[in-house]
Amino acid sequence: MKIYVCVKQVPDTETKVKVAEDGKSLDERDLTLILNPYCEFAVEEGLRIKEKLGGDVTLVTVGPDGAKAALRSGLAMGADSAIHLSADNARMADSFVIASLLAEQIKAGAPDLVLMGKKSVDTDMQAVPPMTAALLNLPIVTAVVEAEWNIDSAKLVREIEGGKERYEMAYPLIATIDKGLNEPRYASLKGIMQAKKKPIETKTVNLSGETLVIEKMSYPPVAQPGKIVGEGAAVAPELIRLLREEAKVIE
Amino acid sequence: MKDLLHFDELLSDDEKLIRQTASDFIRDELEPYIEIWFANGEFPQHLVKKMAELGFLGISLPEEFGGSAASPLMYGLIMEQLEYGDSGIRSFASVQNSLVNYPIWKYGSDKQKKYWLPRLAAGEVIGCFGLTEADFGSNPAGMRTRAQEYANHYILNGSKMWITNGSIADIAIVWAKLDGELRAFLVPTDTPGFSAREIKDKWSLRASVTSELVFEGCQIPKENILALAKGLKAPLSCLTQARFGIAWGALGAAKACLNAALNYAATRIQFDKPIGAFQLSQEKLVEIYSRLIQGELAAWRVAKLKEGALFDHNQVSFIKRNNVELARETAKSARSILGANGISAEYPIMRHLMNLESVYTYEGTHEIHTLILGKYLTGESAF
Numbered sequence: 175m176k177i178y179v180c181v182k183q184v185p186d187t188e189t190k191v192k193v194a195e196d197g198k199s200l201d202e203r204d205l206t207l208i209l210n211p212y213c214e215f216a217v218e219e220g221l222r223i224k225e226k227l228g229g230d231v232t233l234v235t236v237g238p239d240g241a242k243a244a245l246r247s248g249l250a251m252g253a254d255s256a257i258h259l260s261a262d263n264a265r266m267a268d269s270f271v272i273a274s275l276l277a278e279q280i281k282a283g284a285p286d287l288v289l290m291g292k293k294s295v296d297t298d299m300q301a302v303p304p305m306t307a308a309l310l311n312l313p314i315v316t317a318v319v320e321a322e323w324n325i326d327s328a329k330l331v332r333e334i335e336g337g338k339e340r341y342e343m344a345y346p347l348i349a350t351i352d353k354g355l356n357e358p359r360y361a362s363l364k365g366i367m368q369a370k371k372k373p374i375e376t377k378t379v380n381l382s383g384e385t386l387v388i389e390k391m392s393y394p395p396v397a398q399p400g401k402i403v404g405e406g407a408a409v410a411p412e413l414i415r416l417l418r419e420e421a422k423v424i425e
Numbered sequence: 426m427k428d429l430l431h432f433d434e435l436l437s438d439d440e441k442l443i444r445q446t447a448s449d450f451i452r453d454e455l456e457p458y459i460e461i462w463f464a465n466g467e468f469p470q471h472l473v474k475k476m477a478e479l480g481f482l483g484i485s486l487p488e489e490f491g492g493s494a495a496s497p498l499m500y501g502l503i504m505e506q507l508e509y510g511d512s513g514i515r516s517f518a519s520v521q522n523s524l525v526n527y528p529i530w531k532y533g534s535d536k537q538k539k540y541w542l543p544r545l546a547a548g549e550v551i552g553c554f555g556l557t558e559a560d561f562g563s564n565p566a567g568m569r570t571r572a573q574e575y576a577n578h579y580i581l582n583g584s585k586m587w588i589t590n591g592s593i594a595d596i597a598i599v600w601a602k603l604d605g606e607l608r609a610f611l612v613p614t615d616t617p618g619f620s621a622r623e624i625k626d627k628w629s630l631r632a633s634v635t636s637e638l639v640f641e642g643c644q645i646p647k648e649n650i651l652a653l654a655k656g657l658k659a660p661l662s663c664l665t666q667a668r669f670g671i672a673w674g675a676l677g678a679a680k681a682c683l684n685a686a687l688n689y690a691a692t693r694i695q696f697d698k699p700i701g702a703f704q705l706s707q708e709k710l711v712e713i714y715s716r717l718i719q720g721e722l723a724a725w726r727v728a729k730l731k732e733g734a735l736f737d738h739n740q741v742s743f744i745k746r747n748n749v750e751l752a753r754e755t756a757k758s759a760r761s762i763l764g765a766n767g768i769s770a771e772y773p774i775m776r777h778l779m780n781l782e783s784v785y786t787y788e789g790t791h792e793i794h795t796l797i798l799g800k801y802l803t804g805e806s807a808f
Contacts, residue, residue: 204428208445243438250442360446363480363493363503366439 175229175325175345178285179220179253180276180306181213183237183244184296193391199266200391209244212291215351217248218358220289223323229286230254234279236272237264242374249369250361257283258376266297268386273305275379280310286345287328292317292352303350314348315341319355426684430718435725436498443499447506450479455510460770462632466625468513469632470593473548481507482521483546486530490542497731501673501724508674509681512780513633515674520589521545523666525552528598528609531662532654537611541596553594555585555612555638556660562587563793563808566657570601570640572610579603579650581610581618581643587787591636592623598651599640600660609651609659618643629783665738668788669731672724672744675752675784678777679717682752685772686710686759693764700762709758716751724748739801746794753781 185191186206194201209217220231233248233256235241241264245256259275261267280288293300300316307314319338320331330341330349361369403409403416417424433441454472462469476482484500486492500522508515529541544550561567570583581601591597597612597619612619618641623634654660690701690710700706727740756778760767768775785791793808800806 243441246438247442250439360449360479361442362446362478363443363484363495363499365480366442366446367480367488367493367495370439 175223175227175287176283176285177220177223177229177231178234178280178283178288179213179216179231179248180234180288180290180302181217181244181248182210182235182291182294182296183207183241184210184294187211187295193393198388198391207240207243209247210291210294210296212293212295212351212353213244213248214251214291214358215353215355216289216291217251217253218356219321219351220287221252221359222356223287224252226323227325232257232283232285234276235259236261236267236275236379238262242376245374246366246369247361249372249374250365251359252365253372255372256374258374259379260376261379261381264381266388267381268384269297269299269301270305270386271381271384273302273309274383276302276306277309280306284346288312288346288348290348290350292350300350303348307348310348312346312348313343314350315343316350317352318349319352321349321355426680426687426714426717429714430722432718432721432725436502440496440498440502443495444502444506446479447481447503448509450475451506451510451514455514459511459632459773460776463511463513463776464631464770466631468517468593468634472514473517473551476518477546477548480546481518482548483526483542484522486526486542486546490530490538491544491546492526492542496728497669498725498728500670501728504670504673505677505680507677509677511632511776512674512678512784513630515670515677516589516630516633519667519670519674520554521552523670524554524663525596525598527666528554528651528654528659528663529611532609532651532659533611534648534652536648537651541611545596550595551590551593552596552598553588553590553636553638554663555588555591555597555599556664557585557587559584559586559637563790565600565660566607568600568602568607570599572601572603572608572645574603578647579610579645581612581640581645583640585638587624588621588636588638589630590634591638592621593634594621597638599638607654607656607659609654610645611649611651612640612643612645616643616645629779631779661738664788665741668741668745669727671784671788672720672727672741672748675745675748675781676717676721676724678781678784679713679720679748679752679755682756682759682774682777683710683713683717685774686713686762689763689766689772706762709762713755713758717755720744720748720751739798742789742794742797742801745789746791746798749781749784750791753778753785756781 186208189206192201224231231253233245233253236259290303315330315332317332318330319333322329327344332339403413480493481503483492484495487494504515507518526545529537556565558568572579572581594614599610599612620639621636623636690706691699693700724744727744730736760774796808
């Protein structure tokens, strides 16, 4: 089984992001960058499939030079090789441009299976996987929460409003992985040392055709201080009235 | 904790990655339970296998012996993160790596290395290191434990005190005098005449096993001597390895205390503002932080030196003395920032403070390291 896992490097959700002086990008000086947690689920799933069915796992990312760290992290978990599509300004690039670059790479490599995270925790667009599938004319199941991988086909389950959708489909296919499908392994010391010897193929790409322009970034508004209506049961009616008429959170 | 001097820029991607793994491991596997283990005086022995799987029990060993051949800096970063959790778990790893793997690798025969090292790195075998005796701590040369040579074996008599992992060890590296010379013996703990008594009455390192070892006519096969270890220099070389890790571990304990104090100072409101907004709190926090980031840089420098020809045990005495002392002061100061809550087991500070009292004294007391550095500076030995 030839497996590609497309991954992205993102700011750690535990660090405070700062808008850079240009007002439209992130200040990366104090930013901790990590492998996107949903991509970690995808890498883990790829490794489990390899352990069950054999084959190899190749990571693919589009990102600036520093994005190699995310590839190293996946290689240390156990992936076999990595392809780095390198572009300086790729951090916030247009989903369609990223999808086009990934599609080109996937077409050239012709894997049986492509895994991705359900979404990246930075831009939260969930756009790249379906766009990639459309460009390649491949079937896609998004937000997979249960999976049974067999040699010729896969049984996949995704959660939908009020229920579950079940699929059985033949390869090649694309699947995006949701939280809960697996518990990603730690990158062990041995894995990290072995990853040094694993190949990362770097190709410089350009992001021409980019149509998405970020004009401005701003912080969310500061929450307004709460209001104490009073104490005890006597003020309950007033509280209900305020919640209904002022805050408009109940009907 | 903020990174004022951009320390992280001094680390490679791999170094950051192993620090992250160790940190995740501590967050997931230790932090939720440590206060209970500490209160009950339990060592989390189920974590031994997990640490082995992560490569934490054969960090510096060559790959042929089941190790990862990682750099001193990686070793240091792992120790730092383990002690961010608890000094007890770091002590376990220090002993296995620096006081058991290292002497076998450095002073053992090929046969001993091939047999023991892969098992130790895999966590199948737990080791301990018997140098200190009840009456000989800072002065190990005076030890009373004796080995006598016979045609086919040695006979070992004596006792050791304050031995980390003693009661859970499968193998003890025991230092004893043979014809007046200090030698090391691999003593399987099922050897008749060997006994270990756990020291339960202690208010420090409660999540770590500390024991007394007794040898009553233990018969040790000839092949169990570490042939190349002769004289006091040999155990001291092992201690240099362990002390290097302790200097890093202490940074971890200090960071845990500082982070607790920073969070508390930001959320504890007195006189209608967070206590972090008061000058006295700020002074304490700045003092802790300043010393901590200096200690971190010093530890980084020694880690780099340790790979080359300029490495010297005095450098390790310097960072062990400096960093453990700063960690102990950090814990005390952080405790005071938390006020009454500082003594509560809801926060890690008091536990770290109690642990650091041991760390301050073991592996060369603070005072002995002062004298080592005094000798380095003046050329005069005061001990």
